[in-house]
Structure formats: C-alpha cells, structure tokens
Amino acid sequence: MSREKVAVLMGGRSLEREVSLASGERVVDALTSLGYRVLALDITPELVETLRAERPDCCYIALHGKDGEDGTIQELLEFLGIPYTGPGVTASALAWDKAVAKRLFLENDIPTPPWVTLTADAFKEAGAATALDLIPSVAGDYPLVVKPAKQGSALGLNRIDEASLLAEALLTALGYDDAAIIEKWIDGPELAVSVLNGLGGIEVLPPVEIVAKSGLFDFQAMYTQGETDYFVPARLQMSVFAEVERLARKVHELLGCRDVSRVDMVVGADGTPYVLECNTSPGMTQTSLLPMAAKAVGLSFQDVVERLTQAALSRRDSGTNFNTGV
Numbered sequence: 466m467s468r469e470k471v472a473v474l475m476g477g478r479s480l481e482r483e484v485s486l487a488s489g490e491r492v493v494d495a496l497t498s499l500g501y502r503v504l505a506l507d508i509t510p511e512l513v514e515t516l517r518a519e520r521p522d523c524c525y526i527a528l529h530g531k532d533g534e535d536g537t538i539q540e541l542l543e544f545l546g547i548p549y550t551g552p553g554v555t556a557s558a559l560a561w562d563k564a565v566a567k568r569l570f571l572e573n574d575i576p577t578p579p580w581v582t583l584t585a586d587a588f589k590e591a592g593a594a595t596a597l598d599l600i601p602s603v604a605g606d607y608p609l610v611v612k613p614a615k616q617g618s619a620l621g622l623n624r625i626d627e628a629s630l631l632a633e634a635l636l637t638a639l640g641y642d643d644a645a646i647i648e649k650w651i652d653g654p655e656l657a658v659s660v661l662n663g664l665g666g667i668e669v670l671p672p673v674e675i676v677a678k679s680g681l682f683d684f685q686a687m688y689t690q691g692e693t694d695y696f697v698p699a700r701l702q703m704s705v706f707a708e709v710e711r712l713a714r715k716v717h718e719l720l721g722c723r724d725v726s727r728v729d730m731v732v733g734a735d736g737t738p739y740v741l742e743c744n745t746s747p748g749m750t751q752t753s754l755l756p757m758a759a760k761a762v763g764l765s766f767q768d769v770v771e772r773l774t775q776a777a778l779s780r781r782d783s784g785t786n787f788n789t790g791v
C-alpha cells in the first residue's frame with residue numbers, strides 16, 4: 466500500500482543549488498524506499514501551479530540558502546496550506562540572518578564571538594568607512610572573520626589576519642548580501658550540533674567535531690570527501706560536552722526551530738563554546754553533519770527523513786502551526 470504523497474523541494478536558484486540537489490536526491494531515494502509517493506520538484510515559475518494540481522500531503526524542504534532557508538518558501542507553503550518539514554517562517558527568518566540571530570544570542574546569554582555588523586547602506590549613505598579603525602575595539606583583535614550576514618556554506622567568508630585586508634574582505638562579503646559581519650576569529654575545535662524533535666521532546670545529537678585539513682572549513686572542505694576529518698562524538702571534556710548540549714538546546718528553543726536545527730559552534734581556549742550560527746535546513750548530502758550525528762545514535766538517514774516527514778504530516782492532521790487558509 467502506498468503511503469502519502471510528498472513533494473521534495475530541491476535545487477532552487479540559491480548559490481547552494483548543487484548542494485540542495487545532492488541533499489534532495491538522497492531524500493527522494495529515502496522517501497521512495499519508505500513507500501511514500503514522491504514528487505521531486507525544482508523551484509520554477511510553475512511550482513505553485515504544480516503544487517495546486519498535485520496536492521501533496523506535505524512538502525519536504527531540501528533547499529539550502531536564500532529563498533529555501535530564509536522563510537520565503539515556508540511563507541508560500543503556509544499560504545497554500547501545505548505542511549512542510551523543518552522550522553516555520555519566523556525561525557527560518559531569524560536563523561538565516563546572522564546579524565539578527567547573534568543579537569538574540571547576546572540578549573539571551575548565549576556566547577557568540579564579539580562582532581560588528583555593517584550594511585552596504587551604512588557605507589553608502591552614512592560614511593561607515595571612516596570608522597573601520599574602531600572595529601578591533603568592538604570585535605577584538607585580528608584575526609577576524611568577515612562574512613555575509615545572510616549566506617551559507619562559507620560563501621563570501623574570509624579570515625583576515627591584518628587590517629590591510631579588511632576593505633577587500635568587506636567588499637567580498639557585501640557582494641553576497643547587503644550586510645557584512647566582522648567577527649572575532651575563535652581558535653579551537655569546531656562543532657556542529659544537530660537537534661531533532663522526537664516523541665520524547667528535543668533530542669540533542671552527539672556533537673560532530675570538524676577538523677578541516679586545510680585549516681578552513683570552506684565550501685571545498687564541506688563537500689569534498691577526504692578534505693575534512695570528523696569525530697563523532699567530539700573529543701571534549703565532560704563539562705564542555707554538557708555546556709555544548711545545553712547551548713544547542715537553548716538556541717533551538719530560542720529561535721523556535723520546531724523539528725530540526727544544526728547549531729555551529731567553536732570552543733574557545735577557555736573551554737567556552739561560542740555559537741556561530743543556527744541552520745534550519747541542515748545539509749543531507751553524503752558528507753553532511755546531521756546524518757553523521759544521527760548515525761552515531763543508531764538513526765539511519767531513512768529514520769531522520771521519516772521523522773521529519775511524519776512531523777510535517779502531523780501538522781496537516783492537527784491543523785496547527787500553519788495557516789489552513791480558507
């Protein structure tokens with residue numbers, strides 16, 4: 466007997482299109498082998514018409530980056546009355562914008578590296594370029610990292626070791642988004658901490674420790690097999706472990722991430738885990754971190770896909786958490 470109809474949204478026009486297609490293909494395979502009726506859909510001008518004609522029971526969002534992860538597609542699916550996997554509109558929008566998310570972390574006692582946000586308009590309209598000398602007094606001494614406020618997969622991100630490199634790094638970041646974050650570089654183990662909601666409530670999966678062979682966990686290190694070593698669970702002292710778990714849970718709840726999130730952190734020399742960001746549509750590729758963490762607790766890729774799909778379908782049944790429309 467075939468199960469519900471699930472439309473997998475994948476591809477799209479974001480810079481992470483290829484990553485999304487890789488995630489989507491695996492999700493399609495998993496859903497198919499779980500017995501669902503599966504429709505793989507790219508984001509095209511015909512999407513809404515297709516969704517209205519096909520009337521899937523839910524959408525599985527395998528999109529990453531702008532439009533897929535920032536609340537845009539979520540808002541559209543709310544309008545159409547189709548439940549979908551992952552966080553809702555508000556959580557997506559808050560988490561996607563690092564400038565907003567970091568403010569929320571600061572206001573809620575969640576350690577995040579000191580930083581400055583500068584928008585393109587602040588440069589164009591208000592002469593922010595004349596205050597670049599103040600940056601170390603707020604964000605800390607070099608090395609600093611400069612990145613777009615709204616982007617993923619380390620695109621537009623540069624670590625800079627001296628002030629002479631700042632202007633170019635800012636231009637790069639502002640080529641990707643209308644706001645740039647200049648943040649203290651934290652030297653220490655990097656962690657990705659996945660959070661899943663299950664029957665028993667929020668479950669924090671074992672932190673994955675990331676050791677990029679090049680020293681920078683950039684696009685290539687993220688998606689090329691063999692470029693990065695992963696340790697699951699991360700090699701941490703017990704006290705740090707507990708703090709990492711507490712913070713991941715707190716970030717997930719603070720932003721309202723509902724079914725799933727992945728919180729990226731770096732542990733400072735004093736053992737403080739600093740939260741860099743929270744991802745609301747974590748990668749599901751061969752080298753991705755959420756599937757890796759799930760495996761460590763005996764959850765297969767299929768189990769994760771099944772859990773997220775069931776959570777979306779339960780919203781259809783209960784009519785909660787999405788507008789049912791008229």
Ligand SMILES: Nc1ncnc2c1ncn2[C@@H]1O[C@H](COP(=O)(O)OP(=O)(O)O)[C@@H](O)[C@H]1O
Nearest residue numbers: 578610616617618619620649650651682729741
């Ligand atoms: N402040 C920082 N200190 C150390 N490493 C950082 C810092 N900010 C970013 N990185 C590195 O760059 C990667 C991407 O940065 P992140 O803030 O997670 O943005 P995104 O993944 O959305 O591009 C991180 O996984 C980490 O390796």
Ligand SMILES: [Mg+2]
Nearest residue numbers: 618619729742
């Ligand atoms: Mg990240």
